[in-house]
Amino acid sequence: MTFRQLFDPASSTYTYLIADDSTHEAVLIDPVIEQLERDLALLRDNGLALRYTLDTHVHADHVTAAQAIKQALGVSAITQSNEKAGSGLQTAVSRDCNAAGYDRYLTDGDVILFGHEEILVIATPGHTAGSVSFLWRDRVFTGDALLIGGCGRTDFQSGSAETLYHSITVKLFALDEQVLVYPGHDYKGRRVSSIGEEKLFNARITGKTKEAFVQTMASLGLPTPKRIHEAVPANLVGGAELPAGLRAPGSTAIADRQSLSVQQFSDQWRKADASDRALLIDVRTPAEFFQEHVDGAENIPLDQLDAIALMARAGLRQPIFIICQTGTRSQLATERLRAAGMAHVVHVDGGTNAWRMAGLPLAKQGAAR
Numbered sequence: 071m072t073f074r075q076l077f078d079p080a081s082s083t084y085t086y087l088i089a090d091d092s093t094h095e096a097v098l099i100d101p102v103i104e105q106l107e108r109d110l111a112l113l114r115d116n117g118l119a120l121r122y123t124l125d126t127h128v129h130a131d132h133v134t135a136a137q138a139i140k141q142a143l144g145v146s147a148i149t150q151s152n153e154k155a156g157s158g159l160q161t162a163v164s165r166d167c168n169a170a171g172y173d174r175y176l177t178d179g180d181v182i183l184f185g186h187e188e189i190l191v192i193a194t195p196g197h198t199a200g201s202v203s204f205l206w207r208d209r210v211f212t213g214d215a216l217l218i219g220g221c222g223r224t225d226f227q228s229g230s231a232e233t234l235y236h237s238i239t240v241k242l243f244a245l246d247e248q249v250l251v252y253p254g255h256d257y258k259g260r261r262v263s264s265i266g267e268e269k270l271f272n273a274r275i276t277g278k279t280k281e282a283f284v285q286t287m288a289s290l291g292l293p294t295p296k297r298i299h300e301a302v303p304a305n306l307v308g309g310a311e312l313p314a315g316l317r318a319p320g321s322t323a324i325a326d327r328q329s330l331s332v333q334q335f336s337d338q339w340r341k342a343d344a345s346d347r348a349l350l351i352d353v354r355t356p357a358e359f360f361q362e363h364v365d366g367a368e369n370i371p372l373d374q375l376d377a378i379a380l381m382a383r384a385g386l387r388q389p390i391f392i393i394c395q396t397g398t399r400s401q402l403a404t405e406r407l408r409a410a411g412m413a414h415v416v417h418v419d420g421g422t423n424a425w426r427m428a429g430l431p432l433a434k435q436g437a438a439r
């Protein structure tokens with residue numbers, strides 16, 4: 071794997087590049103618009119195809135490069151390798167940021183797959199309502215939730231000191247003490263810490279009750295970030311765009327739909343004749359499937375899902391729909407199948423729970439076919 075910690079001196083922001091060396095697929099965490107050229111050159115020079123830009127939150131101190139990178143890759147050499155690999159690039163941020171213009175909206179527990187790597191999304195609100203951390207292997211990228219020896223401020227963007235206390239002490243401090251902490255910023259030249267070190271030495275939080283922490287945060291008296299009036303509105307739509315002349319034709323086209331609501335799906339599914347229906351794969355366990363399932367669905371548990379076999383079977387019966395109980399496993403399955411080159415896989419948002427709540431019928435006690 072390739073890992074780089076990059077720095078923007080004007081905003082003291084760290085951007086992270088992670089790449090799978092076997093597939094040459096990469097993600098960028100918290101790219102900064104002023105460093106667009108640096109990041110594009112890094113991708114190009116290392117022959118990497120960017121799969122995701124991940125923002126830990128809507129930043130108040132710099133503008134994200136998410137949108138601009140997506141557009142720029144339409145005209146750079148990297149696009150060719152993206153095309154060769156048959157897959158594109160998605161911009162992602164937490165659903166709780168209420169931002170528009172991203173391709174994917176993340177929630178706690180989501181898994182981001184690229185190459186043979188996975189990143190787990192951990193919701194760590196408090197600095198902002200939509201702040202998340204990204205756990206990859208033995209490293210956690212904490213944005214402004216947990217900084218080295220400190221934490222992000224909580225006095226704007228729906229911040230909450232109580233919530234941040236919980237995010238740090240309950241969620242992040244639950245990670246193994248060896249896990250390395252890579253923050254969104256550092257103003258003193260420090261680059262990395264660990265969960266163990268932060269538990270012991272974080273001046274803002276170590277040894278403090280929630281009440282004492284809330285009091286500390288309320289008395290910081292920090293000035294408003296210089297660029298907040300420019301950065302927040304821009305970041306709420308994925309950051310600044312490239313000038314129109316630099317964009318590749320069609321580079322802003324909306325990606326294929328990756329999910330459907332139960333209502334949208336059931337309209338299509340129930341209208342179609344059983345003989346020419348698309349495949350609906352239920353990725354729950356056989357026991358769950360046996361209890362109740364959507365009539366006509368086929369049970370292939372998540373751990374037995376085989377993209378090649380499925381592709382051979384599906385043939386022209388596309389798209390393939392994936393369902394589970396709540397939408398988590400189906401999303402994971404969809405990501406995996408898409409990563410394996412199946413472009414038309416769509417998961418049913420909310421799963422059989424949402425199906426039942428919408429008053430739609432479920433077949434009971436059918437055997438898995």
Ligand SMILES: [Fe+2]
Pocket residue numbers: 127128129130131197214222
């Ligand atoms: Fe921030």
